[in-house]
Amino acid sequence: MDTQSYLPVQPGVGMEENFLSLDDILLSHERLPARTECTFPRLGFLEKTTDSQDITEGTKMELPLWLSKGLYERKRRVLSVELPKVYREGWRTIFKADPNVVDLHKMGPYYYGLGSQMLHFDSPENPEIAQTLLQTFIGRFRRIMDSSQNAYNEDTSVLVEHLDCLEKTLFRSGQSGLNSFQSWEKGQASQLTASSLVLNYRKRKMTDIQP
């Protein structure tokens, strides 16, 4: 049993985000290729490539997800967002062929999260993206399950290397099931141990307490 000092908030995965999830906060900083559809007056200092005062219409730049989500509007076209290349047609074919060969950590590491977030931007390819995300997950499920349920007492870094962040949490929950069963079978579960929280406490020194 591992006790943690805080319970991490799970990522939202779907189109909504969990405000307090660390994974979702990191996800919102992923950069997306975007193109401005109107002039941004007096914001030229943000764009280092030109000297002009304004960001002109049609400038291509990379914006973080949170900013593009805020600026994107269907009616007033402020900017248009392009798909990152993992979600484009070419990569989708690869995922369809064999989802297991792809290194999602390198491609992501928030492949599923970012993919679901991309559905906020109305692109004609949205249904295909959603379908590919689901099929990729299903295709990779067996391998994650088998590796997480069989790797007992060994180095798992090779196994999790190619996994997306979401898959890593799944892997960890599979491992916790296996580990608790194995420790029960070996009779370790019946021994009482001090909580890891308590072990981490250091004795306070007098000098720390006194101002």
Add this chain to the structure above:
Amino acid sequence: MDPSEVEFLAEKEIVKIIPNFSLDKIYLIGGDLGPFNPGLQVDVPVWLALNLKQRQKCRIVPPEWMDVDKLEEMRDLERREDAFTPVPSPYYMELTKLLLNYASDNIPKADEIRTLVKDIWDTRIAKLRLSADSFISQMEAHAKLDNLTLMEINTIRSFLLDSLNCMYKLRSNLQPGSSKGQLTDY
């Protein structure tokens, strides 16, 4: 749920013991036990049997199914069938471990039984994984867990539930507009 909690539940199962002391009926909240007479079989829960055994006050009579021939038959059937076969006891794994650890001198061929039960367990876990995979890949919404024991469900529970949660969310992406109404404006 923790395996030790499952083990706790298993300790409520009834086994037969042969005590070597005499004691009147004892009245407990969970039911009356006894009376205990030397040499006469009596039904008690596992926790009491183990306690008495550790104090060398009784001999444990192994359950009927804890027998090499029966277990071999069961193992072969389990390997032949695609579906889960009925198990002798809903807590077969836990009981085997408890009884063999504390009372192996009362059980004939303890080592063989240990291996056989482990074989049955491994076969069943492999089947469980196979059916979990087909459950996910066919995107089913419900499954019937006939003949599965609590301990078996428990090993895969957290993993399977998390995966189903993720799959549900990825699936709800397929219906555009379903979650757009909840989109909050930051």
